[in-house]
Amino acid sequence: MTVIGVVGAGVMGVGVAQNLAQTGHDVVLVDTNEEILAAARATIWRNARMSRLMGGPALDPDDVLSRITTAVGAEAVAKADVVIENVTENWDVKRSVYETMDAVCGPDTIFIVNTSAIPITKVAAVTGRPDKVVGVHFMNPVPAKPACELIPGFHTTAETVERTRDLLTAMGKKAIDVKDACGFVSNRVLMLTVNEAAFLVHEGVATAESVDEVFRSCFGHPMGPLETADLIGVDTILYSVEVLYEHYADSKYRPCPLLKQMTDAGLHGRKSGRGFYTYAN
Amino acid sequence: MSGSTKDQILDFVRSRYPQAEIDESQDIFALGFVNSLFAMELVMFIEKTFAIAIPNDELKIDNFRTANTMAELVGRLSPARV
Numbered sequence: 001m002t003v004i005g006v007v008g009a010g011v012m013g014v015g016v017a018q019n020l021a022q023t024g025h026d027v028v029l030v031d032t033n034e035e036i037l038a039a040a041r042a043t044i045w046r047n048a049r050m051s052r053l054m055g056g057p058a059l060d061p062d063d064v065l066s067r068i069t070t071a072v073g074a075e076a077v078a079k080a081d082v083v084i085e086n087v088t089e090n091w092d093v094k095r096s097v098y099e100t101m102d103a104v105c106g107p108d109t110i111f112i113v114n115t116s117a118i119p120i121t122k123v124a125a126v127t128g129r130p131d132k133v134v135g136v137h138f139m140n141p142v143p144a145k146p147a148c149e150l151i152p153g154f155h156t157t158a159e160t161v162e163r164t165r166d167l168l169t170a171m172g173k174k175a176i177d178v179k180d181a182c183g184f185v186s187n188r189v190l191m192l193t194v195n196e197a198a199f200l201v202h203e204g205v206a207t208a209e210s211v212d213e214v215f216r217s218c219f220g221h222p223m224g225p226l227e228t229a230d231l232i233g234v235d236t237i238l239y240s241v242e243v244l245y246e247h248y249a250d251s252k253y254r255p256c257p258l259l260k261q262m263t264d265a266g267l268h269g270r271k272s273g274r275g276f277y278t279y280a281n
Numbered sequence: 282m283s284g285s286t287k288d289q290i291l292d293f294v295r296s297r298y299p300q301a302e303i304d305e306s307q308d309i310f311a312l313g314f315v316n317s318l319f320a321m322e323l324v325m326f327i328e329k330t331f332a333i334a335i336p337n338d339e340l341k342i343d344n345f346r347t348a349n350t351m352a353e354l355v356g357r358l359s360p361a362r363v
Contacts, residue, residue, distance in 0.1 A: 050324065053340045054317045061337075141318075209300065222316060231318070270318075280293070280326045 003028060004167075005077025005105075007097060008086035009040035009070070011233055011271055012114055015142030016084050018044045021067035022051075022059055022143065023171050028069050030076045037070040044068065047143070054144055078104040082167060084112040084136070089239040094118065095126050102127040110160055112136050116236070117183045117191070117243040120153035130155035134164050136175070137184055140232055149184050150175035182247040183240070190228070191240050195256050197225040198237075201276070202258035208276040226276040230269035234262045234276075286331065287352040293326050294348065305348040320345050327351060333358045 002025065006017045009031040017029045017040070031037055047054075048061035074097050077083050083105065087097050094115075101111060113123045113135045124133035135151030148168065152161050168175045178184045183191065197211045206214075212224020229237045238259040245253035262268075262275065269275030287305055294303055297319065301312055309315045323345050328335060335358060344354045 049337055050321045050340060053320050053324065053342060053345070055342075058337075144317075213300070216313070277297075280322050280329075 002026070002081045003079060005030065005080030005083035005101075006086065007031075007074050007077060007083060007101065008088070009036050010086065010088065011140060011236075012138060012142065013084075013086035014040050014043050014047070015140060016086060016114065016138060017068050018047055018064060019143040019171050020084075021064045022048065022057070024067075025170070026067055026069075028071060028077055028080060030071050030074055032072065034072055037072065041065060041068070041070060047141070051143065054141070056144055074100040075104050077101060078106075080105065080109060082110045082112060082163075084114055086114045089115060089117060089236060089243060091118065091243075094123060098123060098126050102129065108132070110134065110163060112164060114138050116187045116232075117240045117247075119182050119247070120151050120156070120180045124153040124155060131157045132160050134160050135180065135184075136164065136168065137178075137186060138173075139186075146172070147174040147176055149178045149186060151178050151180050151184055153180050183244050187240055187244070190225075191237065191244055192253065194225045194229045194237050195241050195253070195259065198229070198256035198258045201226070202256055230275035230277055230279075233269050233271055234259060235268045238263045286355050287348045289330060290323075290327070290348045290351045290355075293323075293330075297322075303348075305352075307348075308346045310342065310346055317342070323351065327355060331355050331359060 004020050004025050004027050006013050006027055006029045009029050013029065017027050020027045029040060045061045045065050048059045048064040052058040083101055085097060087093050111127065111133045113120055113133060115135060116137060120133060120135035124130035127133055130153060133153055134156045137149035137151065139145035139148060150165060165175050200206050200211055201208050208226040212227050215221040215224040238255055241253055241255040245255060266272055267274050270279050273279050291303065291305060294309060298315065303309060320342060324335060324340065333355065339354060344350055
């Protein structure tokens with residue numbers, strides 16, 4: 001039986017773990033402390049319970065959770081055949097996690113980098129297995145999204161890409177091939193859009209409601225950019241824009257001060273109960 | 282009692298979508314801008330506000346389309362209320 005390690009039990013890690021478990025995989029989900037893991041188990045149980053309501057399959061939440069083992073510390077994924085890493089979009093944190101994973105995992109273990117912006121080749125370079133490091137940009141909420149970006153790094157082999165594609169297929173995902181460039185396709189466009197939308201609110205040109213209504217009513221998008229920011233996490237949006245800004249050294253990616261202030265103030269979106277909108281958590 | 286249940290539900294929905302005109306028989310998911318994530322918020326709001334646990338087999342979108350159907354659900358799950 002294939003064991004999949006999932007490192008990071010935040011919004012993405014929780015979604016990835018649930019998606020894997022509900023498609024019959026055994027999962028080891030790790031994070032830095034037991035409190036986060038307890039919250040993750042509660043979230044997975046709740047989200048699995050809501051699955052049918054959200055347009056997904058009817059799930060038994062206890063059954064989904066029974067496939068997921070939780071543990072503190074990245075060392076716990078030592079026996080995994082594949083590790084999907086979902087830690088925060090902060091380079092120092094990511095680097096340290098990859099150094100640990102590289103030291104404890106077997107030589108054939110594939111590392112999947114779930115990132116919205118960090119170049120895969122840069123991550124692969126801190127490991128001794130750059131041929132087995134590949135990027136997958138999952139979309140949120142992971143179990144509900146039918147596709148993701150699949151990004152080989154410079155040294156990633158075709159075998160690694162195909163093993164990863166097979167896993168994604170088993171998770172019910174279509175993999176869209178994209179080359180390794182910071183932000184890939186999705187976030188080169190999306191993060192700039194969200195950032196500019198935040199500037200519109202920051203400058204008082206429009207309210208968050210009006211910005212989102214333009215996208216929904218005029219463009220036919222199911223959600224506006226600021227609702228999307230709340231779903232992704234305002235802090236994550238800020239980190240992603242900062243990564244793009246640093247990587248391309250291009251002022252078009254300068255982060256909106258409002259995103260910084262909201263992040264500092266704890267207005268991180270749905271997960272914190274308040275972002276551009278307020279939620280009943 | 283079910284009137285006040287309905288009103289509390291309508292107040293909650295209207296507070297999230299102040300730009301929409303929503304009455305008790307309006308299918309909120311047919312409005313075009315209410316997505317399934319809001320259904321999850323509705324479940325949490327209803328369970329917390331009316332102190333009930335909605336069984337898994339009742340967690341289907343048809344129960345959450347209108348303030349009427351939600352109030353009926355609350356009524357079914359808390360007989361003392363009706």
